[in-house]
Amino acid sequence: MSAEIFGSWIVVFLTLCILSYLFDDNPFYKAAEYLFIGVSAGYAAAMAFWKQIQPNLFGRLWPKLETNGEVSVLQSIWYKVYEVFNFINTGFGTLDRSVFPEGGIKGHEEIRMIYVIPFILGIFMLLRLVPKVGWLARWAIAYIVGMTAGLRFYSFLNSDILMQIQSAAIDFTAGWGSIINAIILFIGTMTGLIYFFFSKEHKGSFGTLSKIGIYFLMIKFGASFGFAVMGRISLLIGRFNELKNYSTAEFNYATPIILVFIIISLAIWSFMDGGNKNESTA
């Protein structure tokens, strides 16, 4: 069996496992769900390490330098630290080098000591696993929260507030269609904002405006729901298309065989589980 056919059988099996949830929560679905979460988390962690931490953090702290044999004492000590990390990483010298290549990591030309700060903060984050010094993780979290807040403040203010306010203004020099469209949008924006203003009781004319705001919000939610359904159906089509492609003789009839297997297994499971439920009820 070639790797492609083997892969197609796994694809079909896992797809049908997930779709089996439509019948009921069952062991096939749970197995596929746990596998998906585990593989996703593992893959994301490995990618983060090899694409960012190794080349951009370790690579800046210990770059492969072209020194012509002239190395200062401080540099020499610094690269001794690198070798210590490598010694630990290679299982005390038993494994081959991987994270810390010989002489430094390629990609950067000079040592950037400022990157010691994120390195230390990263270690602080991991210390959360040690209860006694877990409080150190707060320093790293404080940095992330502060930095993100600062970074987002300007961008939100510019792109989401100022520019959106600008677009809510009505251009009376435009055509009639555009003016009417802009008026509707303006009313929708203002009444929507009024609905979320809770410092004044929603009564009288203020209450009426708030109610109009609800209708605009409902239209938005309706549109979002419609698009959500459309998106989910697109994904279903994608899966069905793949199941159809793998149902041919080229792939040893993966789809029909696995489908029959899962249906029979679910029928047996349902019968046995039904019995268990009846017993527990009695």
Add this chain to the structure above:
Amino acid sequence: MELVKNIFIKLGSLDRRIIFLLVGLSVLLPLLKPAWFALPIRPKQHSQIVFNEINKLESGNRVLLSFEYGPSTMPEIHPMSIALLNHLFVKDIKVYAVALWPDGDFMSTDAFAEVADDYGKKYGIDYVNLGYKIGGEAVIKNIASDILSLYPTDIKGKSIENIPMMKEVNNVEDFDFVFSLSAGYPGSKEWVQYATDPKGIPMSTGCTSIQVTDIVPYVENGQIRGILAGMPGAAEYEELVKTELKSRGLVIKSGEATSMMSAQSMAHVVIVIFIILGNITYYLTRNNKRKGS
């Protein structure tokens, strides 16, 4: 009349599995027999804007293509990537790919493998794939200011210094256009906020259906130039690109989104029918309860 009412009320208590089955059949039948359900595809305004913006670019221009989706949203976004690369390569535009999602690397690699050879495009000269970096908006911010420090190597681990087309770029301002293929966070919104708005670079997006209502305010305001909205957007763009290629004497087969649109339309018809039936049943049962009380 009473009989009709009872039928509707009984339909309201239909087992959910039967509804799943009918929706499933409505998707499966058009996939098995596409000729029976073939429907014409007419490009809408937003897809046309995206096409026009890309069409305006000239040979040798540089486009930054960001892959922010994975296998789970592949049916919606991947056909856009394929159609877009066809469009960019036929116009001899240089493509720089990055990924903000870990599995975006697979998507970009697959898309280039499918299209690049058809146009005789060379890696490192006509297109480059810089790969995935973790960090979301921080990565976008870095691309906006200093792309070379963020990507010392490309997706294959090759040093950036050895890639000829990377000598022409330092930050996002060196690109003529940014295109975000987005399925969520980080995605189009972050590109607008951290790169294209502050630096004034034109940008378009192809996104999942579920994101459309969040992205449309930026489109209406001109912060994003047009939007390919989910699978219908992909199918419309495929049609536009197919027509463009035909006018240049090139023939390509219909894209994947176009072939799946019949299934999409049939499924929508079934869902709309169930929503109408559900509402009728709801009003009838509510009236019955009122009368009863």
